[in-house]
Amino acid sequence: MDRERLVQQLTAVVGDAHVLTDPAVRASYETDFTGRYTGRARCVVRPADTAEVAAVLRLCHGSGVPVLPQGGNTGLVGGSVPGPDGGEVVLSLRRLTGIGPLDPDARRITVGAGLPLAALQRHLRPLGWEFGVDLAARDSATLGGMIATNAGGERVVKYGTTRANVAGVEAVLADGGVLDRLAGLPKDNTGYDLTGLLVGSEGTLAVVTRARLRLVPHLPHRVTALLALDSLASAIAVLGRLRLLESLELAEFFTADGLALVLERSGLPAPFRSAHPVHLLVECAGRRDPSGELAELLEEADVREVAVALQDADRRRLAAYRERHTESINAAGIPLKLDVTVPLAALPGFVADLPALLAGRGSPYVFGHLAEGNVHVNLLGVAPADEEAVTEAVLDRVAAAGGSISAEHGIGRAKAPYLHLTRSAADIAVMRSIKAALDPTGLLSPHTLLPTDA
Numbered sequence: 454m455d456r457e458r459l460v461q462q463l464t465a466v467v468g469d470a471h472v473l474t475d476p477a478v479r480a481s482y483e484t485d486f487t488g489r490y491t492g493r494a495r496c497v498v499r500p501a502d503t504a505e506v507a508a509v510l511r512l513c514h515g516s517g518v519p520v521l522p523q524g525g526n527t528g529l530v531g532g533s534v535p536g537p538d539g540g541e542v543v544l545s546l547r548r549l550t551g552i553g554p555l556d557p558d559a560r561r562i563t564v565g566a567g568l569p570l571a572a573l574q575r576h577l578r579p580l581g582w583e584f585g586v587d588l589a590a591r592d593s594a595t596l597g598g599m600i601a602t603n604a605g606g607e608r609v610v611k612y613g614t615t616r617a618n619v620a621g622v623e624a625v626l627a628d629g630g631v632l633d634r635l636a637g638l639p640k641d642n643t644g645y646d647l648t649g650l651l652v653g654s655e656g657t658l659a660v661v662t663r664a665r666l667r668l669v670p671h672l673p674h675r676v677t678a679l680l681a682l683d684s685l686a687s688a689i690a691v692l693g694r695l696r697l698l699e700s701l702e703l704a705e706f707f708t709a710d711g712l713a714l715v716l717e718r719s720g721l722p723a724p725f726r727s728a729h730p731v732h733l734l735v736e737c738a739g740r741r742d743p744s745g746e747l748a749e750l751l752e753e754a755d756v757r758e759v760a761v762a763l764q765d766a767d768r769r770r771l772a773a774y775r776e777r778h779t780e781s782i783n784a785a786g787i788p789l790k791l792d793v794t795v796p797l798a799a800l801p802g803f804v805a806d807l808p809a810l811l812a813g814r815g816s817p818y819v820f821g822h823l824a825e826g827n828v829h830v831n832l833l834g835v836a837p838a839d840e841e842a843v844t845e846a847v848l849d850r851v852a853a854a855g856g857s858i859s860a861e862h863g864i865g866r867a868k869a870p871y872l873h874l875t876r877s878a879a880d881i882a883v884m885r886s887i888k889a890a891l892d893p894t895g896l897l898s899p900h901t902l903l904p905t906d907a
């Protein structure tokens with residue numbers, strides 16, 4: 454079908470204002486927020502509800518046009534931007550921001566895929582509830598995008614990843630059919646877990662339009678501590694002790710280089726008088742003040758210096774040293790981002806090996822979610838000609854350590870060529886069969902995870 458005719462038909466579904474064809478208006482949908490991944494859309498369509506999403510997909514399916522679902526466009530592996538050929542319709546879910554009634558007895562709420570995480574948090578907290586997943590990109594990341602990527606973030610140590618916090622979804626299939634698994638019953642053994650399958654499928658199997666979320670009680674008493682440590686090994690040892698605490702919600706690490714860059718770019722004052730090799734940011738929360746039990750466990754820990762905060766504003770100030778890594782690195786250049794996980798025991802060795810693996814090709818900033826061994830290897834200054842070799846060297850080392858080449862950002866288009874490093878041929882064959890069953894003509898997110906052209 455010619456482009457003009459499809460645009461007219463899409464306009465009839467979503468209205469003139471919500472089919473974006475002007476390149477200047479489309480631009481923010483075509484480049485990711487790091488500036489690394491960019492592409493060209495046939496047009497951007499912004500439906501208002503599930504019926505409109507289904508109608509858009511029916512039209513695209515009928516005309517054999519590929520579709521790229523997009524949430525907040527804060528993904529970090531190029532899965533949220535179209536390919537270079539201008540073939541895809543970008544399907545922005547950002548207008549699906551509905552919030553259903555809270556069901557406190559079942560501890561559930563139903564929300565639209567386009568709702569930003571921070572908006573959900575603002576809605577839930579005064580009602581005494583929380584969504585267990587939290588991350589630094591909370592203002593722009595949408596629930597649908599978090600579901601598509603099975604986002605992890607900062608509180609996995611207590612609440613698990615997005616998959617553990619989503620009870621059910623509604624999703625539109627490639628041909629426009631609607632899959633309704635929104636009931637999200639706590640017990641339901643009636644065959645394949647389609648919700649679990651769609652979480653983390655990166656928009657390749659269906660377009661999530663609504664989600665039934667599991668909620669956890671908002672714990673009013675919180676303490677945040679920033680610990681300065683000798684080494685990553687000692688951070689792991691301290692974390693081992695702190696994990697005795699049921700109140701532990703967060704354990705994030707960063708190194709001296711990352712902190713120096715954050716201070717330089719943000720203008721924040723240094724947290725300690727002297728520099729330290731490694732920092733561990735921890736947070737405990739409870740119905741009663743958890744600061745006593747945290748202090749008790751820290752008394753015998755091998756810690757160089759500690760800063761503790763109880764008030765929200767002070768806690769946020771400490772958290773900023775970790776949360777502002779991404780924006781500070783972005784401000785310094787376009788990073789090569791390698792989000793990986795390695796078994797905790799192998800983590801210090803992996804980080805120590807990085808300089809040798811890089812052999813001078815770029816400056817590494819390592820930080821991340823310690824309890825899961827989830828390291829964000831962010832590299833600045835890698836020459837374009839070296840990017841592939843550097844990526845391969847780091848990901849090979851991750852595979853050799855028994856880790857995963859993607860901990861929480863997904864595969865997107867960035868890591869599709871490396872999927873075989875930590876998924877077997879049998880795994881990938883099963884994934885391809887699932888893709889073929891749900892999207893036989895390969896129209897959804899064609900450059901992501903299992904590229905149809907690979």
Ligand code: MLT
Nearest residue numbers: 589606779790821829831
């Ligand atoms: C974070 O945890 O801040 C992000 O997932 C990491 C990144 O920007 O690489």
Ligand code: ZN
Nearest residue numbers: 606821829861
């Ligand atoms: Zn992260």
